[in-house]
Amino acid sequence: MLKVPDHQVAGHQACDGMVGPLVDDSGHFYKPLQNDERGSAEVAFYTSFSSNNKIPNHIRRFFPLFHGTQLIEASDGSGLHPHLVLQDVVSSYHNPSIMDIKIGSRTWYPEASDEYIQKCFKKDRESTSLALGFRISGLQVHGSKESGFWKPDKKLIKNFTAKDVRLVLRKFVSSNTSADSGVDPDCFFASTVYGGSAGILAQLLELKAWFEDQTIFHLYSCSVLMIYDKDSVSKGRSSGAEVKLVDFAHVVEGKGIIDHNFLGGLCSLIKFISEI
């Protein structure tokens, strides 16, 4: 049984007759291949990544598992369409709090067309990408059984300033999260979710060490997902905090050069989080 995912916070979504990803009960995430070169680029990335024996095992865990491609009925009912079959990275969570952060002050690669560069350049300048080296693309934070999720509107997120980003990163780990901007977030869960040896900061630092060295891939317009389970941490259990990288439609070869654009943005995000 395929269905529309409950916890998607960014990207193309299956609704109003639009094609979007689907999930099943066994923990698979079906992402429709985009028809242009982006679809084939993402398949090429996952294929190359899966078979590349230079990727250390402790780094693999930051990427969704790849199970090939499959022809399935598209979410809009338009017929069979090729999909990437990936690990559904949130399937093991009941009420995951999720943030999708696009990394890099530049979301375009040098070899792209002028038209594409101009389009990205404008978005990078209008968002926090250029100034901060990253931008928030989407988020949901679980409040309580009663209040459900706080999931700000896409238009609101698009206009986030540096100050908003700082606030939202605090709200993400607070017990008093609400849409009400007057409430000062208490950052009650910061030390367990961001901190600690298994926390998000430790995971981001592991990724950083790899990006200081790896010259295989340059990941443009790729996102870091931060996921955790507020219920679980409220009850004194593990936060289940995880970092995953997603969206590889704009990956290019590294050609022996580190991905200084991704690395710079990642270091900036690390600094923001470490200050909370």
Added chain:
Amino acid sequence: MLKVPDHQVAGHQACDGMVGPLVDDSGHFYKPLQNDERGSAEVAFYTSFSSNNKIPNHIRRFFPLFHGTQLIEASDGSGLHPHLVLQDVVSSYHNPSIMDIKIGSRTWYPEASDEYIQKCFKKDRESTSLALGFRISGLQVHGSKESGFWKPDKKLIKNFTAKDVRLVLRKFVSSNTSADSGVDPDCFFASTVYGGSAGILAQLLELKAWFEDQTIFHLYSCSVLMIYDKDSVSKGRSSGAEVKLVDFAHVVEGKGIIDHNFLGGLCSLIKFISEI
């Protein structure tokens, strides 16, 4: 007695009636203030940097000492002109080998004018800045008493590719440096100049650690100078390897954000050097 510096490898030079920097015998470097906002921006940077008590002492040594400004006769004989009075960072070397590397895949700051951004953007794309996160702006490598310095032409340097950069970073620490491109550089001095606890790599790593944390300044279009004394290291003495940061006409406030553009480029340079 003021004179034109012997060992300037990049930037405006005092020759053919152009205004350029001057040096004296006591180790001072007089840099003429540019008439536009660049001049005042550089004075503002040095003034702010000198008096900022948040700069750790082990980081201060990477910056030229600042002795204020002074009205002196311009190098072109056009009369009195205000100059920055700085430490002449090469005055203690006899035959310094020097490389000037402009750091950052982006040499413009977000608040600059569109015209200025377009100009820089073009240069960044045409040089290695965009791809590597840095570009070589100038260099001289001492060969021997007989052959003197190898100092490639500015036009040649401007067209350096990633492959050229890799080769030149090897030539910089080789005993068989020559203009002849057929000679494979032996990297004879790599372990003493780049390596070791006082080597260039160790100094760049110290700078990197600071840039992962500091949110005071964003240094656009700023250069790392790498300097050492080949005679000295040939004779088994200290290489005198030093890293200095120069050119602060395009520094802007960090506003609580790390300089991810400089940091990314610096990490890329570190990776290039560590591979030698």
